[in-house]
Amino acid sequence: MFMIYIWIKDKKMPKSITRTYSRYTREACSLLSGLIRAARKEHKLTAQEVADRAGISRGLLQRIEKGDLKCEIGVVFEVAIIVGVKLFDTDESTLRKHIRQTEDKLALLPKSVRKKTKVVHDEF
């Protein structure tokens, strides 16, 4: 069984996405990755074991533990939980409570944001 793919297209210069991250973002990610790595070692878990439990490759776990900003947030959070790093410093039940509170707050806020005048908001 074979598939034959042929495509012809104009060569466009690849517009590679080079993102810029703020220092705080990089440090937040760095801290989280450090906590994950420390927690894994404290639990005496192998990189392979954690990767298996998270359903990811060992290479991806390495990138997560190095604080790579381009990993999926879901996987990073999952790994964090597996090794015992609490996100948001709360247990699961209070987490749900927070979610409900946030939803209530959202219900009160306007559905869409509209500018009255052309004012630049840079102060916060």
Next chain:
Amino acid sequence: MFMIYIWIKDKKMPKSITRTYSRYTREACSLLSGLIRAARKEHKLTAQEVADRAGISRGLLQRIEKGDLKCEIGVVFEVAIIVGVKLFDTDESTLRKHIRQTEDKLALLPKSVRKKTKVVHDEF
């Protein structure tokens, strides 16, 4: 200027990566996305404005605000900071302090994890 790509290969069934996320992971992401959305509206920022500041497309911001687990963690964190959601509930200076503490802790832990016997660790 043209490029011609041709490739022939056996048709392999696509082994799509269907990840499974724990409930806690999904809720943590859901909470973060809710906080981001609420914070954006409180600051009266348009989705397009935040997207521009973060250097991402409006569509990606939508996914972030919906709690999509497959977004890059760096972008999610960046957006969170832009709209004023504090990660880790600390300012930047104490964040760096935490990073140092984590690094110190890592220096004390063994470099690699070695199992003495074949024990299954499932209790935590």
Next chain:
DNA sequence: ATATTATGGTTCATATGTAGATCATAACTT
């Protein structure tokens, strides 16, 4: 009311993140 703008949801092309394999070295055990 009408007009204007923001948002939500598509679709498509492609840049890239991930799995899997391999290898070299470090780190631990005996």
Next chain:
DNA sequence: AAGTTATGATCTACATATGAACCATAATAT
């Protein structure tokens, strides 16, 4: 000391996340 295992780093193929351009509708302003 030798033997064993964990880790770090590389490479390739591929599945997919993202940007861009749409459109339809909701939400706000006048």
